[in-house]
Amino acid sequence: MPLTLTWPRYHRTLEPPAVVLLRGPQGYLELKLDTRSGELLEIVIPSAAATVKTLPDDFRPTSGQNYVPLVRAPEQDAIEVPNLHFKIHGDHLRITLHKQPEESYIGADSVSFGVGAEGLLVSVILQWTPLEREHFLSSCSSVETV
Numbered sequence: 001m002p003l004t005l006t007w008p009r010y011h012r013t014l015e016p017p018a019v020v021l022l023r024g025p026q027g028y029l030e031l032k033l034d035t036r037s038g039e040l041l042e043i044v045i046p047s048a049a050a051t052v053k054t055l056p057d058d059f060r061p062t063s064g065q066n067y068v069p070l071v072r073a074p075e076q077d078a079i080e081v082p083n084l085h086f087k088i089h090g091d092h093l094r095i096t097l098h099k100q101p102e103e104s105y106i107g108a109d110s111v112s113f114g115v116g117a118e119g120l121l122v123s124v125i126l127q128w129t130p131l132e133r134e135h136f137l138s139s140c141s142s143v144e145t146v
Contacts, residue, residue, distance in 0.1 A: 002030075003045040003136055005111065005126060009034075010041040017041050021077060022097065024084025029095065043124065045086075045095075045136075088137065095124040 010017070010032070017032035030044035085096040102114030102122050114123035128136075 003132075005043045007041055009039065013041065019077065020079065022079050022081045022084055024081045026084060026086055029081075029084060043095075088133065090133070091127060093126045093128060093133075093136065095126070096122070097124070098122045 013034055015035050018035045020031045020033065022029045022031065028046060030042075030046060031040060032042035032044070033039065034041055081097055083096060083099050087094045087096070098116060098120060100116035100120055100122050102116060104115050105112045105125075106115060107113050107125075110127040112125040113121060114125065116122040
């Protein structure tokens with residue numbers, strides 16, 4: 001079962017989400033988006049072990065900004081992302097989507113999104129428990145640990 005990060009609004013949408021598969025040299029990542037707004041509803045790392053992290057309803061940003069990025073769904077269902085990279089730290093997983101540097105971060109609680117120039121989603125940073133980290137490591141062979 002994959003590592004899955006789900007926002008509460010995922011279960012309240014009336015239409016099935018748009019699914020975009022990002023493929024890179026280290027594996028792949030699935031994004032599920034609201035078809036109307038482009039709001040990110042779920043992130044799935046298919047090759048990971050059985051860990052599901054559902055964020056609580058009171059998950060709120062500390063800055064008052066929108067804490068979930070809006071992503072324009074591409075024309076195709078699968079996209080090659082040459083810079084897709086998973087880096088494991090003791091207390092978080094960093095998923096890099098683009099080489100462009102982050103100019104700001106949005107997010108709250110256990111998830112932050114690095115945003116580059118012109119609003120490009122550059123990275124996702126997921127805080128996790130030691131148990132979630134071990135589940136993830138148990139099924140991944142091409143992940144760099146720090």
